[in-house]
Amino acid sequence: MARLVLLLLGLALCASVGHAQNDPKPKPTVFPASPFDAQADAEYLHEALNNNKSAIEPILSRRSLKQRLQIAEKYKSSYGKNLENDVAKYAQNCLFCSSFGHMSELLFSPLPVQYSHHLSKAMVGPGTTESVLTEILCGSKNNMIRNITQAYAERYDGKNLLADLEDETSSDLKSLLALLMRANRSETYQVNAQDVNDDVLALFNNTDINWCEDSSRLNEVLALRSFPHVRRVFHELSRKTGKTITDIVDEQFYFGNKKGFVACVRVMQEPQEYFADVLNDAIKGLGTNDDALIRVTLTRSEIDLETISEKYEQKYGDSVIDGIKRDTGGTYRKMLTAFFGGDN
Ligand SMILES: *[C@@H]1O[C@H](CO)[C@@H](O)[C@H](O)[C@H]1NC(C)=O
Ligand SMILES: *[C@@H]1O[C@H](CO)[C@@H](O)[C@H](O)[C@H]1NC(C)=O
Ligand SMILES: *[C@@H]1O[C@H](CO)[C@@H](O)[C@H](O)[C@H]1NC(C)=O
Numbered sequence: 503m504a505r506l507v508l509l510l511l512g513l514a515l516c517a518s519v520g521h522a523q524n525d526p527k528p529k530p531t532v533f534p535a536s537p538f539d540a541q542a543d544a545e546y547l548h549e550a551l552n553n554n555k556s557a558i559e560p561i562l563s564r565r566s567l568k569q570r571l572q573i574a575e576k577y578k579s580s581y582g583k584n585l586e587n588d589v590a591k592y593a594q595n596c597l598f599c600s601s602f603g604h605m606s607e608l609l610f611s612p613l614p615v616q617y618s619h620h621l622s623k624a625m626v627g628p629g630t631t632e633s634v635l636t637e638i639l640c641g642s643k644n645n646m647i648r649n650i651t652q653a654y655a656e657r658y659d660g661k662n663l664l665a666d667l668e669d670e671t672s673s674d675l676k677s678l679l680a681l682l683m684r685a686n687r688s689e690t691y692q693v694n695a696q697d698v699n700d701d702v703l704a705l706f707n708n709t710d711i712n713w714c715e716d717s718s719r720l721n722e723v724l725a726l727r728s729f730p731h732v733r734r735v736f737h738e739l740s741r742k743t744g745k746t747i748t749d750i751v752d753e754q755f756y757f758g759n760k761k762g763f764v765a766c767v768r769v770m771q772e773p774q775e776y777f778a779d780v781l782n783d784a785i786k787g788l789g790t791n792d793d794a795l796i797r798v799t800l801t802r803s804e805i806d807l808e809t810i811s812e813k814y815e816q817k818y819g820d821s822v823i824d825g826i827k828r829d830t831g832g833t834y835r836k837m838l839t840a841f842f843g844g845d846n
């Protein structure tokens with residue numbers, strides 16, 4: 503009987519989640535230009551970069567990454583020069599030259615290369631930014647994870663991403679990352695209510711949650727189940743515990759592991775709210791986290807940056823473009839704000 507009730511609940515839930523998927527689609531800020539002429543853009547940029555008269559931001563921020571890569575190829579074949587280097591040299595206001603230099607490189611890097619750059623930055627030096635590791639790996643599909651692994655080895659002299667991740671993390675988070683690195687997440691679109699219930703019961707037996715003692719099932723769910731399945735499990739856990747999945751995870755883990763697990767569940771459950779918070783953390787108070795600012799701007803621009811901006815405004819009562827303008831300057835500021843659709 504209990505099983506039947508659960509099953510019916512599962513079906514009811516299925517219907518409601520089906521509905522949620524009809525939520526407005528996340529909006530990007532950058533769309534492929536159409537019509538598009540890579541050669542004409544390369545010529546325009548060559549002129550702008552050499553005579554320093556016309557703006558480059560309106561071109562670079564209004565082309566998709568794929569188109570920017572094509573422009574860079576034409577630039578190379580026409581002028582024998584590397585577009586990303588010329589763009590980096592164009593920087594005005596050298597207080598921001600180093601950040602703009604990083605941004606220039608990433609403007610012309612395929613996504614797996616961008617992600618491997620960010621993963622490496624999150625691991626080098628003392629301390630590790632665990633949230634960046636899971637933000638990228640929990641939020642990526644299998645193919646992307648494979649491509650990131652390959653790009654990482656190419657970019658960093660054959661270094662092994664899995665080995666580096668394992669060196670930089672410990673216990674539960676280390677196991678989660680190793681499982682994510684198998685790139686073996688289910689890609690079935692259909693969610694099976696019984697499978698969801700099995701996971702939910704294994705994670706919460708109606709008495710207590712003890713993931714910090716044994717996170718193996720949680721890791722399996724986060725790394726191997728399909729994205730819609732994971733969201734259904736989160737939904738059920740919230741319903742049963744009366745807590746958000748973020749709060750549950752927050753109570754279960756400590757220190758760096760907490761940051762890693764929280765970013766993982768948030769990027770799967772509410773990516774736009776999560777990235778709005780990353781932007782806010784990057785620009786609030788004194789100083790700026792340029793790595794985070796550039797990462798969110800360039801990796802999300804063709805996915806959901808417009809929706810992230812809207813969430814930011816709702817949550818913080820301020821426009822993210824204004825926030826970025828207060829924290830940055832020169833060509834760097836113009837380029838960033840152009841990617842958010844700002845007109846400078
Ligand atoms: C472009 O002009 C700006 C001032 O308008 C100047 O600061 C900058 O150095 C110039 N850049 C180049 C590459 O000439
Ligand atoms: C991964 O790389 C393959 C081969 O280069 C490519 O076809 C595919 O589009 C890439 N996928 C992603 C998500 O980058
Ligand atoms: C991937 O998952 C399937 C089952 O879903 C399993 O049979 C296979 O061994 C897994 N492969 C890896 C590399 O973990």
Ligand SMILES: *[C@@H]1O[C@H](CO)[C@@H](O)[C@H](O)[C@H]1NC(C)=O
Binds near residue numbers: 707708709710712
């Ligand atoms: C849930 O697990 C705890 C210990 O992990 C156990 O004491 C309790 O009896 C279990 N409750 C149910 C309903 O299985």
